[in-house]
Amino acid sequence: MATAGTPAEPAGHKRSDVRRNEQTLLDAAAAVFVRSGVDAPVREIAAEAGLGVATIYRHFPTRADLVVAVFRHQVDALAAAAPMEAPADDKPYEALRRWVHHFADFLVTKHGLAEAMHSDQAGFESLHNEFVERLLPVLDRLLKASAAAGAICADVRAYDLMLAVGNLCIGVDTFPDYRSRRMVDLLLTGLATTAG
Amino acid sequence: MATAGTPAEPAGHKRSDVRRNEQTLLDAAAAVFVRSGVDAPVREIAAEAGLGVATIYRHFPTRADLVVAVFRHQVDALAAAAPMEAPADDKPYEALRRWVHHFADFLVTKHGLAEAMHSDQAGFESLHNEFVERLLPVLDRLLKASAAAGAICADVRAYDLMLAVGNLCIGVDTFPDYRSRRMVDLLLTGLATTAG
DNA sequence: CGTGACTCGGAACAGCACTCCGTATTGCAA
DNA sequence: TTGCAATACGGAGTGCTGTTCCGAGTCACG
Numbered sequence: 001m002a003t004a005g006t007p008a009e010p011a012g013h014k015r016s017d018v019r020r021n022e023q024t025l026l027d028a029a030a031a032v033f034v035r036s037g038v039d040a041p042v043r044e045i046a047a048e049a050g051l052g053v054a055t056i057y058r059h060f061p062t063r064a065d066l067v068v069a070v071f072r073h074q075v076d077a078l079a080a081a082a083p084m085e086a087p088a089d090d091k092p093y094e095a096l097r098r099w100v101h102h103f104a105d106f107l108v109t110k111h112g113l114a115e116a117m118h119s120d121q122a123g124f125e126s127l128h129n130e131f132v133e134r135l136l137p138v139l140d141r142l143l144k145a146s147a148a149a150g151a152i153c154a155d156v157r158a159y160d161l162m163l164a165v166g167n168l169c170i171g172v173d174t175f176p177d178y179r180s181r182r183m184v185d186l187l188l189t190g191l192a193t194t195a196g
Numbered sequence: 197m198a199t200a201g202t203p204a205e206p207a208g209h210k211r212s213d214v215r216r217n218e219q220t221l222l223d224a225a226a227a228v229f230v231r232s233g234v235d236a237p238v239r240e241i242a243a244e245a246g247l248g249v250a251t252i253y254r255h256f257p258t259r260a261d262l263v264v265a266v267f268r269h270q271v272d273a274l275a276a277a278a279p280m281e282a283p284a285d286d287k288p289y290e291a292l293r294r295w296v297h298h299f300a301d302f303l304v305t306k307h308g309l310a311e312a313m314h315s316d317q318a319g320f321e322s323l324h325n326e327f328v329e330r331l332l333p334v335l336d337r338l339l340k341a342s343a344a345a346g347a348i349c350a351d352v353r354a355y356d357l358m359l360a361v362g363n364l365c366i367g368v369d370t371f372p373d374y375r376s377r378r379m380v381d382l383l384l385t386g387l388a389t390t391a392g
Numbered sequence: 393c394g395t396g397a398c399t400c401g402g403a404a405c406a407g408c409a410c411t412c413c414g415t416a417t418t419g420c421a422a
Numbered sequence: 423t424t425g426c427a428a429t430a431c432g433g434a435g436t437g438c439t440g441t442t443c444c445g446a447g448t449c450a451c452g
Contacts, residue, residue, distance in 0.1 A: 052401035164379035190386030
């Protein structure tokens with residue numbers, strides 16, 4: 001249940017094996033996620049790490065906690081990739097467009113991540129929450145900057161856009177002919193047009 | 197494996213209990229799909245029908261076969277809802293827009309159908325195939341008519357658009373705040389704009 | 393080196409899809 | 423009406439999943 005954004009990381013007073021196993025698990029999970037997708041069986045991750053399943057659950061109570069931990073750096077990089085100060089940028093819509101494509105590329109390269117983020121499966125809600133918590137403010141800022149510049153219509157909510165883009169990235173693995181990037185572009189174009 | 201569009205329906209030479217049970221299953225499945233979504237446990241459908249699980253598998257080898265059979269009439273209606281003769285319509289883009297929204301509304305009201313259609317789970321491929329087979333020609337016709345009228349850009353493929361719209365309908369149950377309809381509209385707007 | 397607290401491992405439980413085979417039902421013909 | 427061959431049915435069985443529990447093992451500190 002607990003969202004458990006950061007389980008507990010005062011970092012200092014943890015037993016050495018705990019810290020070692022946590023890192024082992026993160027490495028194993030990263031490898032398995034690439035090989036079998038983010039919804040790979042828990043046992044497979046445990047085997048890859050050479051640890052028991054209970055150890056996984058002790059460190060990462062829900063699957064989303066593990067996924068978030070594995071991708072944390074990349075999500076942070078994504079958040080940081082957006083221009084911090086909007087006023088400095090004279091082309092806010094271009095900045096928005098660039099960042100959304102970065103976001104989409106990130107999702108597409110992590111097999112099953114987009115699917116999982118919008119899944120109703122138990123344990124995945126906090127994954128959704130994490131993404132919303134970290135990236136929604138960024139997207140909202142970009143969106144408001146564009147709206148202020150009159151480049152897009154102002155009544156589109158960042159939340160809707162974020163979920164929509166995430167949704168458009170679903171199925172790229174399953175259906176090789178599907179071009180998610182083109183569709184994301186189309187959505188962004190629609191955003192700009194409604195301003196007219 | 198078999199796509200099994202129409203398992204075998206010469207209708208005449210089937211045992212009476214077979215036909216009766218098939219209808220019972222369809223009714224039960226329809227009820228359960230509404231209550232628990234299209235990915236409800238097989239046992240639940242069997243219980244609702246008062247039949248064994250093997251009977252379900254005998255009539256509908258894959259889950260998609262059952263889903264397709266339950267929604268066949270509505271999918272047909274959807275296909276028929278598109279204007280048959282494009283030339284007669286002087287506003288092809290409006291027709292396209294209307295039909296796509298019909299399609300989206302259909303998906304949204306069937307809990308989990310959009311998710312299932314783009315799932316990589318075994319047994320769901322034929323669901324995707326069925327939708328593509330039945331609705332893609334319709335969408336393609338609408339799209340070509342709009343393109344011919346110069347209302348939209350011509351380089352968007354019907355397949356991409358269909359999957360994109362389907363994707364945008366994912367998550368409406370899980371995330372009540374997500375407005376899929378608005379996002380579908382945005383996508384359609386983008387389609388029109390790129391023509392400019 | 394001993395002790396106490398914390399952690400690990402894998403067996404155990406529960407829920408799912410899907411299959412198999414003995415039993416029951418059906419339709420036809422005598 | 424009744425017997426029989428073909429066919430369908432039911433539910434137990436198999437195998438894979440997530441999740442929990444507790445005895446055995448490991449670590450840090452005195």
